[in-house]
Amino acid sequence: MSAPLLRVEDLAVHFKAGGGLGRKAKLVRAVNGVSFELAAGETLGLVGESGCGKSTLGRALLHLGAITDGRVYFDGMDVGGADAGGIARLHRETAMIFQDPYNALNPRMNIGNAIAEVLRVHKKVPPAEIKARVAELMQLVGLSPDLADRRPAALSGGQCQRAGIARALAINPKLIIADECVAALDVSIQAQIINLLIELKSRMNLALIFIAHDLGVVRRLCDRVIVMYLGRIVEEGLTEDVFGNPQHPYTRALMRAIPEIDPDRGLPDDPLGGEPPSPLDIPAGCAFHPRCPAVMPVCRTGPAPATRFVNNCHVACHLYQDQGSTDPQTREKIHA
Numbered sequence: 001m002s003a004p005l006l007r008v009e010d011l012a013v014h015f016k017a018g019g020g021l022g023r024k025a026k027l028v029r030a031v032n033g034v035s036f037e038l039a040a041g042e043t044l045g046l047v048g049e050s051g052c053g054k055s056t057l058g059r060a061l062l063h064l065g066a067i068t069d070g071r072v073y074f075d076g077m078d079v080g081g082a083d084a085g086g087i088a089r090l091h092r093e094t095a096m097i098f099q100d101p102y103n104a105l106n107p108r109m110n111i112g113n114a115i116a117e118v119l120r121v122h123k124k125v126p127p128a129e130i131k132a133r134v135a136e137l138m139q140l141v142g143l144s145p146d147l148a149d150r151r152p153a154a155l156s157g158g159q160c161q162r163a164g165i166a167r168a169l170a171i172n173p174k175l176i177i178a179d180e181c182v183a184a185l186d187v188s189i190q191a192q193i194i195n196l197l198i199e200l201k202s203r204m205n206l207a208l209i210f211i212a213h214d215l216g217v218v219r220r221l222c223d224r225v226i227v228m229y230l231g232r233i234v235e236e237g238l239t240e241d242v243f244g245n246p247q248h249p250y251t252r253a254l255m256r257a258i259p260e261i262d263p264d265r266g267l268p269d270d271p272l273g274g275e276p277p278s279p280l281d282i283p284a285g286c287a288f289h290p291r292c293p294a295v296m297p298v299c300r301t302g303p304a305p306a307t308r309f310v311n312n313c314h315v316a317c318h319l320y321q322d323q324g325s326t327d328p329q330t331r332e333k334i335h336a
């Protein structure tokens, strides 16, 4: 088996927030002991409510945010321990697409120059070929090269997001992390951008991490899904398994909150009731226990539950003792 493109080992990202005016800063434990692998050409969805740590995780993977503990290996390179040359290589071979297509582009630069800038900085093509390559990239993302001299303010949100994707593709990346990249767009434009990403990933053998609120989009686009809750992975598996037969009570609640009639709906603000999760105050034991319909005494204390392999998914929950088995009474509770 070939080595994974990305390997994440027990990653933690903690930082201080707030403070000032006599108040003490609080420790945000955004990512806590996350481990997973991503193969070249694979598409992974990262889902969970706001504050679950998925965006912080995405930034840490690309060295855009500090790592507190653990390791990230990109194509064999230790990202946290990389020197300037290693970081430059990381930025040559990976790219991020952001949520707000307008903010991601320089408002004073036309989009042709914004794409050309990436080609120049990373020396991707000889200077004489930059103009032709810009036109090629624009066509690749479905933008007419005639728009090259327009600034972002003169384009629609969908056109700006396409320009952002063209900038990301300009470096021929091995990995793209798309952080809520369609959330700010109209539904019909979202569909166009998703179809574009589906086409590009198969055409260019791109590895893609798709951070999203929108479970319908993740189901359509991703090979595998990771569900996060308060900085930890609670369930991971192939998309068909996680959507078809979710195991963790939190994943089940998320899935139940998607009406069959409208699978493209995003996560509701509070799918479960109870206190919304806060990375400033993570409950002991299983962090999900204050909201879990199947909570047991063991869930309230001690370390977070270990991950077990259950019905093709990796699940962190005390309900599961060994592969594929669940106590019948507790199964009734989580299916209720």
Ligand code: SF4
Pocket: 248, 249, 250, 286, 287, 288, 289, 292, 293, 294, 295, 296, 299, 305, 316, 317, 318, 319
């Ligand atoms: Fe619920 Fe306990 Fe499982 Fe956490 S470990 S999800 S509280 S049953």
